[in-house]
Amino acid sequence: MAEKKKNSLISFGNVAKNRKATFNYSIVDKVEAGLMLKGPEVKSLRLGRATINEAHAGEREGEIWLFNSYIPEYQGGFFSKFDPRAPRKLLLHKKQIFKLLGAISRNGMTLVPLDIFFNSRGIAKVTLGLGQGKKKADKRQAIADRDWKRDQARLLRNKF
Template identity: 70%
Template sequence: MAETKTKKKSGLISHGVAAQNRKARFNYTIKETLEAGLVLKGPEVKSLRHGRATLTEAWAGERDGELYLFNAYIPEYQGGVLSRFEPRAPRKLLVKRKQMRQLLGAVSRDGVTLVPLDIHFNDRGMAKVQLGLGEGRNKADKRHAIAARDWQRDKARLMREKG
């Protein structure tokens, strides 16, 4: 995905990231990413535009032959709207049938997990979910990732000080 612009109008996000799962790239080795559409109701979109959603415990999977986003928390919109919705309700993901077969085949065959990485708004203002095919990391892999990240930070600091 190319560089996205974030425009804020009185606290609203019209383009850019609305929610991010920052621990996903630490807990999983992401092999492949895919962008999927997200079926939302009006108040859910308004709540997302305020940037209050969380994806830390969310996952994607199959239900009745369709792909869904489970356990994503989108809080109720407090703007005086009468229609209420369930904050952790399963939300349908829109992907092409061929892509869905490939994803679900990889999940069943390779034992990988469909992890939502972020929810963002594209240039047309449509809510999209970036899914990643993730393979779980063990403790040793996580320690290695922490050490590599620390070394990159120290290396950048040394380069700044030298020149």
């Protein structure tokens, strides 16, 4: 049988995930937002080469923007020059923007990008988490809980 050649492009699914976000913040609410990109940025995203570990979202001129996300330059095209760390506009409804900005200003919450993905229609989206920063003791408790669950699963696995 002929093997099917694996395509390196991501048609839909996760492109980048911020794994530290749920450790550093307790996520209260999640919002899915569109991501305004240029052509070469989309091609680079489809190769799955983006990182959002140091990224954050914030307000600029009454709109929500994604800051410090890294999308490297696409190497396959002629007009592929863009700033890899440029701020990118997030597409949300006005009600969602007002709700998020109110939570940020009143409650001291933070907008944290959790992941970038392509939906079933091939549109780039960002999942934003409205999070409250965890204290050091909360982080230690999370580590202890995770270790206990791992040990518990190991004990149950060895028992049977």
